[in-house]
Amino acid sequence: MVLVNEILGQIVQVDRPMTWGSLATLRPYANFLVDEDVERLKRAIDTKGVDEATIVKILGNRTLEQREQIAKNFKKQNNADLETVLAKKLSGYLENVMISLLKSPTLLDAQTLKEAMKGLGTDEDTLIEILATRSSKEIQAIKSTYKQEFQKDLEKEIVSETSGRFQKLLVALLTNQREVNSNIINYELIEEDAKSLYAVASQKKNPDFNAWIPILTERSQNHLNRVFKLYKVYSATDISETIKKEMKGDEEKGFLSLVQSIQNTPEYLADRLHNSMKSMGTKDKTLTRLLVSRCEVDLLSIRAEFRKKYGKSLYSTIQADTKGDYQTALLGLCRAEDL
Structure with a gap:
C-alpha cells in the first residue's frame, strides 16, 4: 500500500479549467450592426x-x-x-x-446523430465522437432536441442500430452520469478503479469488459487520466494497447475512441479532422461539422495538437484539400496558420 500511495502521489495530471470561448478561433465581431x-x-x-x-x-x-x-x-x-x-x-x-x-450546437448534434444512423450503414465513428466529447448537460439537451425534432427516442434509435458491447457503451454515455472534474483527488478510488480495469483485462479467457463501462462513462475526465496512469503500472501496457489487443470491430473502435477522448480531447478531435482529409475523397460533412462545432469552443487547442502530431498546420491542410468559397468559409473558421 505504501508503494501504491507513492506511485499515486507521483501521478500528475494538470486539471485545466476551461473558460468558455478562451480557446475559440471565432470571437464576437467587434463592429457588429x-x-x-x-x-x-x-x-x-x-x-x-x-x-x-x-x-x-x-x-x-x-x-x-x-x-x-x-x-x-x-x-x-x-x-x-x-x-x-x-x-x-x-x-x-x-x-x-x-x-x-445557422443551427444551434444541440440541433446540429441531434441531426448529425440521426444522419449517422440513416440508411444501411451506421457511422459508428460519428456516434462515439459526439457522445464521448459532450458534457452530461449537453447530452441531456441533445436527447431532448432529438425527441422534439424527430419524435423518436435517441436511446431507442441507437439500440436499434447498434449491438453488443459497443451498444452498451453508447447507452451508458447517453445516461449522462459522468462526474464533473473536481480539485479533490480520491486516491483510494483511483487505486480501486485501476485494479478493477486490470482485473478484467488480465482474465485469460473471455474477459468481461462490460465491467469497464461504468468506470469509463461515470468517472470524471481528470480522475480517469490518473486511473490510466496507474493501470499502466499494474499491466505494463497502457489501456489503449489493451483495447487493441483484446477487442475488435465496433467494440474496439468505441472503447479506443472513448479512452483517447478522455486522455486528450483536442488530440482526438485533431485525429478526426486529419482522417476527414487524409484519403482521396475528403469527408466534407465531418470536416465542416467539426470546424463549426468547435470554432467557438476549443479549436485553438485542436489546431495546436494537429500541428504537433502531423507536422503541418490544420489551416494549410484545409487549404490544400478544398477550394473556392467553401475553402474561404472553412479557413475563416480555422482562422490562422500555425507556423
Whole structure:
C-alpha cells in the first residue's frame, strides 16, 4: 500500500479549467450592426448569381449569438427564414457550411446523430465522437432536441442500430452520469478503479469488459487520466494497447475512441479532422461539422495538437484539400496558420 500511495502521489495530471470561448478561433465581431448585416445579406442573396463571398464574409465572421440575431432580424424584415432562403440559393459544400452555422450546437448534434444512423450503414465513428466529447448537460439537451425534432427516442434509435458491447457503451454515455472534474483527488478510488480495469483485462479467457463501462462513462475526465496512469503500472501496457489487443470491430473502435477522448480531447478531435482529409475523397460533412462545432469552443487547442502530431498546420491542410468559397468559409473558421 505504501508503494501504491507513492506511485499515486507521483501521478500528475494538470486539471485545466476551461473558460468558455478562451480557446475559440471565432470571437464576437467587434463592429457588429445587425441591421447592416441583414441588409448586406439580402443584397448578396438577390444579386444575380448570388454574391457567395459576401454571405461567407458575414456569417463566417459572426458568433452563434450574433448569427441568431441576424436570422431573427432577417425574418422580421423580409418575412422569410434565412436558412430556407440560403438553402435555395446555395448548393453543395458551401451550403452545408452556411446552414450549419445557422443551427444551434444541440440541433446540429441531434441531426448529425440521426444522419449517422440513416440508411444501411451506421457511422459508428460519428456516434462515439459526439457522445464521448459532450458534457452530461449537453447530452441531456441533445436527447431532448432529438425527441422534439424527430419524435423518436435517441436511446431507442441507437439500440436499434447498434449491438453488443459497443451498444452498451453508447447507452451508458447517453445516461449522462459522468462526474464533473473536481480539485479533490480520491486516491483510494483511483487505486480501486485501476485494479478493477486490470482485473478484467488480465482474465485469460473471455474477459468481461462490460465491467469497464461504468468506470469509463461515470468517472470524471481528470480522475480517469490518473486511473490510466496507474493501470499502466499494474499491466505494463497502457489501456489503449489493451483495447487493441483484446477487442475488435465496433467494440474496439468505441472503447479506443472513448479512452483517447478522455486522455486528450483536442488530440482526438485533431485525429478526426486529419482522417476527414487524409484519403482521396475528403469527408466534407465531418470536416465542416467539426470546424463549426468547435470554432467557438476549443479549436485553438485542436489546431495546436494537429500541428504537433502531423507536422503541418490544420489551416494549410484545409487549404490544400478544398477550394473556392467553401475553402474561404472553412479557413475563416480555422482562422490562422500555425507556423
